[in-house]
Amino acid sequence: MATQKLTELPNLGGLYAKAALGAVPIPGKSKPKTLPDTVMELDGLKVDLDNLSDYVKVTDLRLIDALPATYPFTLTTPLVVSLFVGGEFPFPAMGLVHFENVITQYRPLSVRDVLDIAVRAENLREHPKGMLFDMVSEITVGGELVWKQVSTMLSQQKTSLSGGPKGEKKPDEVPPRPQKALKVTQSTISRYAAVSGDRNPIHISSIGAKAFGFPSTIAHGMWSAATILQAIEGKLPDAFVYTVRFNKPVLIPSKINVYADKADGGWDLAVKHPKKGYPHLTATVRGL
Numbered sequence: 001m002a003t004q005k006l007t008e009l010p011n012l013g014g015l016y017a018k019a020a021l022g023a024v025p026i027p028g029k030s031k032p033k034t035l036p037d038t039v040m041e042l043d044g045l046k047v048d049l050d051n052l053s054d055y056v057k058v059t060d061l062r063l064i065d066a067l068p069a070t071y072p073f074t075l076t077t078p079l080v081v082s083l084f085v086g087g088e089f090p091f092p093a094m095g096l097v098h099f100e101n102v103i104t105q106y107r108p109l110s111v112r113d114v115l116d117i118a119v120r121a122e123n124l125r126e127h128p129k130g131m132l133f134d135m136v137s138e139i140t141v142g143g144e145l146v147w148k149q150v151s152t153m154l155s156q157q158k159t160s161l162s163g164g165p166k167g168e169k170k171p172d173e174v175p176p177r178p179q180k181a182l183k184v185t186q187s188t189i190s191r192y193a194a195v196s197g198d199r200n201p202i203h204i205s206s207i208g209a210k211a212f213g214f215p216s217t218i219a220h221g222m223w224s225a226a227t228i229l230q231a232i233e234g235k236l237p238d239a240f241v242y243t244v245r246f247n248k249p250v251l252i253p254s255k256i257n258v259y260a261d262k263a264d265g266g267w268d269l270a271v272k273h274p275k276k277g278y279p280h281l282t283a284t285v286r287g288l
Contacts, residue, residue, distance in 0.1 A: 001120065004086075006042040010078040012197035018085045019093035035121040035133055036088035040079040045115040047075075052111065054195045058188060059226040062233055066108035069242055070226040072115075072147050073103075074196040076137035079119040080151070083135075089121075091131070091155040094200075095212055098221045099132060100152040103242040106288070107146055109139070116140045126159040175277035178257035179231050184219050186252050192223045219250035224281050228269050231260035232285065239288040240266070247279045256280060 047067065055071055056063045084093035109115070116139065123134040132154055139147040186204075193199045201208020202218055209217045225244045229236075250256060250271070259270040266286040272279050 001037050001039050003039045003041055006040065006079065006082070009042065009045070009075070010082050012078050012081060013199065015078065015081040015085055016093075016199055019081065032088055032090045034090065035124050036083065036086065038083065038086070038088065038120070040083050040119045041117065042079060043116045045075065045117060047111050047113070047115070049111060051195060054191075055226075058191045058195055059223065060230045061226065065110055065112075067111060068226060068229065069103055069105050069147075069236070069240075070222060070229065072109065072137075072139055073101075073149060073151075073222050074198075075115065076117055076119055076139070076149065077196065077198060079117060080135050080137065083119060083121060090124075095156070097154040097156060098151065098246055099154040100246065101222070101225060101244045102150045102152075103244075104148045104240075104288070105146070105242070106144075106148075106239050108238055109141070109146055113141045113146070126161050127154065128159070128161045128164055130154050130156040130159060170278070172275075173277040175257055175272050175274060176259075178272070178274070179260050180258040181274060182227065182256050182258060184250055184252055184254045184256060186217060189217065189219050189223065189252055192220055196220065196222070198222075214249065215251065217252045219252060219254075221246045221249075221281065224250060224256075224271050225283065228258050228260070228271055228281070228283065231258055231269065232267050235267075236285065237287040241286050241288065242283065243286075244281060244283040246281055248273075250280050 052071065053063055056068065061068045081093060083089065119135065119137045121133055121135055125132050132152055135151040135153060137149045138145060190204055193204050198220060202212050202214060203220055204217060206217055255274050257272045257274045259272065261268045266284060269283040270279050271281040
């Protein structure tokens, strides 16, 4: 694999502008058919405490020495998007769907740790709804692998698996009493967009959201994945795997129900629609 070394975190605003241009097809120019054989690396990153403070406020998590397990996602995203727009990626960055996310925390990251980040793409495969691939992000401290994330992304298109029988649609159900009920407003999601740098128009622009088929702006999946962890703060082991499956998007504005249940030595989590009961997100936490 080729390695591309960065000296600082790229500016996501400029990257998204480049991604928007990349979504416009150029006559006579075809996209590659394979994932790039490139690793994006950034060494010596220190945590911005002001940014971390803003992050925990918008996700209702605690500000302590240990970083929230989901916070490093925001540090790896600029490298991920850099890979998306580097010219060798087979799919346009705009319109990609975050399908699933798996975070493995080998030990808590401290606000004082100096982080080395590496990001790569792998495991391209077919799905009935399109092509799936994994963005693998790893953070090491002094050569020790401390945090790893596999973000599975979906490029919606027809594949050889498309057109098969669809599963039966589950009827709406009255959801049980939640551990917590939350209101999701555009103000909150816009604040998260600013903190995380993820200003994808589907989250902050009604026009942009409608251009991609959504009736309104939608919440970031990783905002939801972070926010539900408040239900079990102080109960997480030092080392664990956090697996999140994104279901239906959270339209803005919305109310959501948060659930957390002990299971198999860990936790089962969910964000559900408060009236119809369908899941926006389901997740598990299991100790290593």
